[in-house]
Amino acid sequence: MKKILVALTLCSFTAYSQESDSLLIRKIYDEILAKGEAYKTLTHLSKQIGPRLSGSEGAAKAVQYTKKVMEEYKFDRVFLQDVMVPHWVRGAKEQAYIESGKQKVNVPIAALGGSVATPTTGIKAEVIEVKSFEELEALGTEKVKGKIVLFNRPMDPTKINTFDAYSGAVNQRGGGASQAAKYGAVGAIVRSMTTLQDDKPHTGSMRYATGVPMIPTAAISTNGANLLSKMLKENPKIQFFFKQNCETLPDAPSHNVVGEIRGSEKPDEIIVVGGHLDSWDLAEGAQDDGAGCVQSIEVLRSLKALGIKPKRTIRVVMFMNEENGLRGGTKYADLAKQNNEKHIAAIESDNGGFTPRGFGMVGTDAQISKLTKYKNLLAPYGLAEIGRGGGGADIGPLGSQGTLLIGFKPDSQRYFDFHHALSDTLEAVNERELNLGAASMAALVYLIDKYGL
The missing domain is CATH 3.40.630.10 (Zn peptidases)
Structure with a gap:
């Protein structure tokens, strides 16, 4: 009988505590x-x-x-x-355009945090597009040297949790510049980390690896990345120009x-x-x-x-x-x-x-x-x-x-x-x-x- 009373007392206490907690949370x-x-x-x-x-x-x-x-x-x-x-600090607003023959198409970019600046006259070079570091490695120095690398792997739209999609793409932003520099690239452009198709570049932090040249890198809007990719397929010899004025104090x-x-x-x-x-x-x-x-x-x-x-x-x-x-x-x-x-x-x-x-x-x-x-x-x-x-x-x-x-x-x-x-x-x-x-x-x-x- 004593055990039953104790059990009933504990049960009543739990119920009261549950009720009082519920009221307080409300x-x-x-x-x-x-x-x-x-x-x-x-x-x-x-x-x-x-x-x-x-x-x-x-x-x-x-x-x-x-x-x-x-x-x-x-x-x-x-x-x-x-x-x-x-x-x-970012400095003056960035400039970028795609050049195909006499045609110049402006595209929105934003320097990635921690990046170095371009030369004061900017950088213009042919573009090589990749979707992974493995693809970049397979191309090697012969095809990458002297070019600007476009990292164009989208966030995976099939991921229900968008943070999982972000995790699957953000290494391009964080380490893309150094990966590209290993093979002689003069600059890196990274697709913005968003599932939206728009003209807003999304900045974010990047890091330079030790012992690798520090090349300038920027995010490009998703619409800009799509356009650049499309134009590259039509003409692999198009050039990309960008200028940014950032510095680390x-x-x-x-x-x-x-x-x-x-x-x-x-x-x-x-x-x-x-x-x-x-x-x-x-x-x-x-x-x-x-x-x-x-x-x-x-x-x-x-x-x-x-x-x-x-x-x-x-x-x-x-x-x-x-x-x-x-x-x-x-x-x-x-x-x-x-x-x-x-x-x-x-x-x-x-x-x-x-x-x-x-x-x-x-x-x-x-x-x-x-x-x-x-x-x-x-x-x-x-x-x-x-x-x-x-x-x-x-x-x-x-x-x-x-x-x-x-x-x-x-x-x-x-x-x-x-x-x-x-x-x-x-x-x-x-x-x-x-x-x-x-x-x-x-x-x-x-x-x-x-x-x-």
């Missing part, structure tokens, strides 16, 4: 959907500050602005972490921006939520990653507004330099180790402010099992995809310290329409979707804080 959603301030913060970040590439004036303004926002919310502590960052001082609400019972256990404050220089960086930054701030604002006093310390971090160096994420993890801080979980939002779908996790079986038990509480809010998956670039360095890494997963279908392009503006962000994402992260933070890992 309050979080109500607060953010009715009174959320993420879109207001994003509006200022996008329209009053704009592009925020590491080392730029915009990045410096964004640091001070987000620090001020968190101070005005009266978080328990707001502080900056010093970090030296790369400082690459000495590293510049910058900061991660950190705010926290201190835990009432276990303050030494830290739960981080964050996004990256830097953005590419072509547009406002509203989706990438202004959305993730303001959602993360909104997590703490909503908990504070509801009078929720967390057991553990909840910390929001605006990481600097995710786009072209990851210096902020690395510095944050280094300081956490130096200060003997215990981060039990870290949530990153860097996939845009679209409709929430769930969370992907990197951690131990026990950690992931713990969180998957919350599916029934989160499913009513569209968060059905909870399980193993990607964490995030900035929180990645915390993984070696035993931290559970969690990536917020919104719907992926539209993200690469805007990613690193001129179209990444506030107008691309839906306020309700943005708030739903912030509420999703706040709900998960609440559960991790209450029950631990």
Whole structure:
């Protein structure tokens, strides 16, 4: 009889806990959907500050602005972490055209971040088109030397998750220039990383390999890549001209921006939520990653507004330099180790402010099992995809310290329409979707804080 009573008591406690958690999560959603301030913060970040590439004036303004926002919310502590960052500048707008006989057709390009400039007079040469590094290797120096290589492998449209399609194509952008230079190419042009067929080039980071000549490289719009490919088939002797004026300056001082609400019972256990404050220089960086930054701030604002006093310390971090160096994420993890801080979980939002779908996790079986038990509480809010998956670039360095890494997963279908392009503006962000994402992260933070890992 005693065992039966104990079992009934435990069952009643579980049911009550489930019900109370469900009610509290509903309050979080109500607060953010009715009174959320993420879109207001994003509006200022996008329209009053704009592009925020590491080392730029915009990045410096964004640091001070987000620090001020968190101070005005009266978080328990707001502080900056010093970090030296790369400082690459685009310079004057790029020029490019396809030349076939007396015909010249202008096409849109954008220098890739980290690229060197062309000579001041530009580069003009014949073009060789490839879709893979293996194809380039098969052509060899004899056919590549002195030419411009067009890397023209599209993102795979059959992939349901567009991040899988991106992963299958982005090595062209990251390493294409050095691969082409190995065989004597004088320049490299890379098809933009998007499934859209349009005239907007999508920039992004590239890297030079050691011991290989540094040749200039740029992204070309998908329409431009299609046109160039078509004209090459009609006349393999056409020439491509491009001119870009970018340069890499000495590293510049910058900061991660950190705010926290201190835990009432276990303050030494830290739960981080964050996004990256830097953005590419072509547009406002509203989706990438202004959305993730303001959602993360909104997590703490909503908990504070509801009078929720967390057991553990909840910390929001605006990481600097995710786009072209990851210096902020690395510095944050280094300081956490130096200060003997215990981060039990870290949530990153860097996939845009679209409709929430769930969370992907990197951690131990026990950690992931713990969180998957919350599916029934989160499913009513569209968060059905909870399980193993990607964490995030900035929180990645915390993984070696035993931290559970969690990536917020919104719907992926539209993200690469805007990613690193001129179209990444506030107008691309839906306020309700943005708030739903912030509420999703706040709900998960609440559960991790209450029950631990």
